[in-house]
Every structure is written in C-alpha cells, then in structure tokens.
Amino acid sequence: MKAAVIDSYKQPMPEIKAVALPKVRPNDVLVKIVAASINPIDLKTKDGGLKMLLKYDMPLILGSDFAGIIVEVGEQVNGFAIGDAVYGRVQKNRIGTFAEYIAVDTGDIALKPKNTTFEEAAAIPLVGLTSYQALHDIMNIQPGQKVLIQGGSGGIGTIAIQIAKHLGAYVATTTSAKNFELVKSLGADYPIDYRTTNFAEVLADYDYVFDTRGGKALEDAFSIVKPGGKVVSISGLPNYRFGQEYGVPLWKKLGFRFVTRNITKLEKQTGASYTFLFMKPSGPQLALLGQLIETGVIKPIIDRVVPFADIEEALTYSQSGRAKGKIILQMTDDSEK
Structure with missing residues (x-):
C-alpha cells in the first residue's frame, strides 16, 4: 500500500512510498481509508515536538484520524462487519492514517454518521x-x-x-x-x-x-x-x-x-x-458524536479537500494556521469507494 512516511524527526515533509499492509490483531479491523484529516499533532509528531510524551520508532507513517470501509475483521471482532463504513481516531502508539489502509482496534471506531460524506466524517474524530x-x-x-x-x-x-x-x-x-x-x-x-x-x-x-x-x-x-x-x-x-x-x-x-x-x-x-488534555480515543464517544451529527446538532467544517498525492501542499497550508475548520486528505478516488 502507499503511505506518507518519515524516516527521522524534523524531516521537512513525509515521502509517499510503498509499505507493507498493517497486521490485523484479534480485536482489529482493517480499514480501506477513504479520507483522513490533518491535525496540528501530526506536524508536532513529524518535528519531534512530542518526544517527551511519545517516542516513535522509524520509519513512521503519520496521521491520526480517518474514515473508510472495513475490508477485514479480526477473529475476535463483534459488532462490525466487512463493508461497514466507519470513522475513528487511532491509539497514539498505532498512528498511520496517511495511508491506504489502517489496522485499528474496534474500541476506537464507530459507524460513520449516515448523513456525512467520508470527507466530512474524517473531519470529526480527533x-x-x-x-x-x-x-x-x-x-x-x-x-x-x-x-x-x-x-x-x-x-x-x-x-x-x-x-x-x-x-x-x-x-x-x-x-x-x-x-x-x-x-x-x-x-x-x-x-x-x-x-x-x-x-x-x-x-x-x-x-x-x-x-x-x-x-x-x-x-x-x-x-x-x-x-x-x-x-x-x-x-x-x-x-x-x-x-x-x-x-x-x-x-x-x-x-x-x-x-x-x-x-x-x-x-x-x-x-x-x-x-x-491528552485526548483518548473512544468508539462510544464517537458514536455519541455521530448521533449529534445525524440530528443536526453539530456539523463538520471543512476548509479544503486535498488529494493524497498533494500531501505536502496540505501540510504546508496547515502550518500556515489560516485554515477555517479542517483540511482533509482524499485517500481514495470517488470511483474506488
């Protein structure tokens, strides 16, 4: 699969390269990512700004939240099935949503709100x-x-x-x-x-x-x-x-x-x-937020959607601090959803 990878802290920009598919644990699902969002924590991680709290092994795939479709389920998974549209924020030690696929624990995901696109859903988790x-x-x-x-x-x-x-x-x-x-x-x-x-x-x-x-x-x-x-x-x-x-x-x-x-x-x-506050991933809270979205109480705000191939442009814009709402990476073409 393709993924945005850094090989060391303070690398100017991640490089899109081919990497192995993530391994699926018993309580995991494998998700084909349709959209991922950019967050300040991604830039801090890239630049080593969180090393006092989190130290990652290199090479490292960046990215913290996503929306996509389940394509494989672990042997102990209940409540989710292949084909489900989901969104989530992965655990801090399992980041890597700037990629075509992610393996994520089912405790960290929820069904995508029915009235959102994948891009809108990806704007919500973190x-x-x-x-x-x-x-x-x-x-x-x-x-x-x-x-x-x-x-x-x-x-x-x-x-x-x-x-x-x-x-x-x-x-x-x-x-x-x-x-x-x-x-x-x-x-x-x-x-x-x-x-x-x-x-x-x-x-x-x-x-x-x-x-x-x-x-x-x-x-x-x-x-x-x-x-x-x-x-x-x-x-x-x-x-x-x-x-x-x-x-x-x-x-x-x-x-x-x-x-x-x-x-x-x-x-x-x-x-x-x-x-x-060091936010904790939570599937149940995402489900609650999904209900608020479906009833029109809250709505995602998106500044722009950028193709995955243009991730450098998206990260540079994020660094500018001028975005109104979220910057979304489109990982999958509409024809592939």
Missing part, C-alpha cells in the same frame, strides 16, 4: 473527541455557564463552539474579524478579534477556558476565570497531575512540575485549576 472530553468530561459544562474557546475558526474551535452551545454554555471565542460570521453561525455569542483586542481585558468571571494556544494566552486565561473555574489546555505543558494520571516515570513527572511552575503559581493565586 477534534470532536478532544472538544467533548474537554467541555463535557473535564469541565462538565452546565446550562448558563460561560466558556472562552480560543481559536474559534480552527479545526478544534469550530467543533468546540457547537458542543459548548449544545451543553448550554455562553460562548466567547477568539478569531480574526473576517471569521466573525463563521463562528457566530456555529453559535458563538461573543467573538473577539485577537488582532485588535486582548481577551483578558474584556472578559471576566468566566467558568472555563478551553486553551488551544498555550504560552501567554494560557497564562492570561487565569485572569478571567472565577475561583473554582477550570482552564483546560491542549497546547500548554503537561503538569504533575497529568504525570500521575498517565503513570509516566517519576523523572518526567518532576520535569512537568518544573516547567509548569508558573501555571501552578497561577492556580494558587486564582483558585482555578489547570488540566492538560
């Missing part, structure tokens, strides 16, 4: 699960509570706004003025032009902040959150509690404590809590 786990599982948003979602027009933001509104929140979001109509159409109540306005100067007494930026934006989040509120970040740094939850070695936990000492200080000063 950003949908990340947003749901931040807003529902960690924040436990209740109707009437206020949340700031950073980067409202991006892949995460466009889904997070919709989920937050579904949960009954009042949503502020940062984006550029040209994207105000987009984020308002998704339910945002208060769009803020990050180019002209510092959100920390216009917001106060928020229950939650969903941070997708890290750095100063993450630190500023504590100035708007009320005591007892929560700041959840996917772009900050893991803290000691994260190390405890994931059972990482002691030296890493101590390292996390050192690099997040400023965040720990802000937690104590404001009475808010900080959580670094």
Whole structure:
C-alpha cells in the first residue's frame, strides 16, 4: 500500500512510498481509508515536538484520524462487519492514517454518521473527541455557564463552539474579524478579534477556558476565570497531575512540575485549576458524536479537500494556521469507494 512516511524527526515533509499492509490483531479491523484529516499533532509528531510524551520508532507513517470501509475483521471482532463504513481516531502508539489502509482496534471506531460524506466524517474524530472530553468530561459544562474557546475558526474551535452551545454554555471565542460570521453561525455569542483586542481585558468571571494556544494566552486565561473555574489546555505543558494520571516515570513527572511552575503559581493565586488534555480515543464517544451529527446538532467544517498525492501542499497550508475548520486528505478516488 502507499503511505506518507518519515524516516527521522524534523524531516521537512513525509515521502509517499510503498509499505507493507498493517497486521490485523484479534480485536482489529482493517480499514480501506477513504479520507483522513490533518491535525496540528501530526506536524508536532513529524518535528519531534512530542518526544517527551511519545517516542516513535522509524520509519513512521503519520496521521491520526480517518474514515473508510472495513475490508477485514479480526477473529475476535463483534459488532462490525466487512463493508461497514466507519470513522475513528487511532491509539497514539498505532498512528498511520496517511495511508491506504489502517489496522485499528474496534474500541476506537464507530459507524460513520449516515448523513456525512467520508470527507466530512474524517473531519470529526480527533477534534470532536478532544472538544467533548474537554467541555463535557473535564469541565462538565452546565446550562448558563460561560466558556472562552480560543481559536474559534480552527479545526478544534469550530467543533468546540457547537458542543459548548449544545451543553448550554455562553460562548466567547477568539478569531480574526473576517471569521466573525463563521463562528457566530456555529453559535458563538461573543467573538473577539485577537488582532485588535486582548481577551483578558474584556472578559471576566468566566467558568472555563478551553486553551488551544498555550504560552501567554494560557497564562492570561487565569485572569478571567472565577475561583473554582477550570482552564483546560491542549497546547500548554503537561503538569504533575497529568504525570500521575498517565503513570509516566517519576523523572518526567518532576520535569512537568518544573516547567509548569508558573501555571501552578497561577492556580494558587486564582483558585482555578489547570488540566492538560491528552485526548483518548473512544468508539462510544464517537458514536455519541455521530448521533449529534445525524440530528443536526453539530456539523463538520471543512476548509479544503486535498488529494493524497498533494500531501505536502496540505501540510504546508496547515502550518500556515489560516485554515477555517479542517483540511482533509482524499485517500481514495470517488470511483474506488
């Protein structure tokens, strides 16, 4: 099969080459991938930015989520059959969706929403699960509570706004003025032009902040959150509690404590809590998101669909940070679906 492969960290771009089909484990299905989405984590993985958390053997096929058709099932598989259209986010130690096929555990997939194309379905798994786990599982948003979602027009933001509104929140979001109509159409109540306005100067007494930026934006989040509120970040740094939850070695936990000492200080000063979110694949949660899509509660937002052969173009565009919603790789021609 063809796959986008890197042979070392910081390789400028992956190379499309022929590789062996993945082996199917007893609880796996083999999926012919129709579409895959590009996420910032793919670029961080390529550049070695996650080595403190994840270290991969080379060569490595990139890619984290997908939609496609099951072509083989493992001997212990129940609930899925050959021919099923599915979507999913693979486990972090089994990435490789920028390929024609992927072997994936059935616990990490769900049936594709019936009212979506494969490209639309591929836009959901990583950003949908990340947003749901931040807003529902960690924040436990209740109707009437206020949340700031950073980067409202991006892949995460466009889904997070919709989920937050579904949960009954009042949503502020940062984006550029040209994207105000987009984020308002998704339910945002208060769009803020990050180019002209510092959100920390216009917001106060928020229950939650969903941070997708890290750095100063993450630190500023504590100035708007009320005591007892929560700041959840996917772009900050893991803290000691994260190390405890994931059972990482002691030296890493101590390292996390050192690099997040400023965040720990802000937690104590404001009475808010900080959580670094490392999203977990979940077939059941994907099934729930699929129901929300089928009932029109949320919808995928796609910036562009790019043929697999043009993956370099797609990754370069992703690096620009200008995408509105998701960038999708079309792995299979329409005639082959």
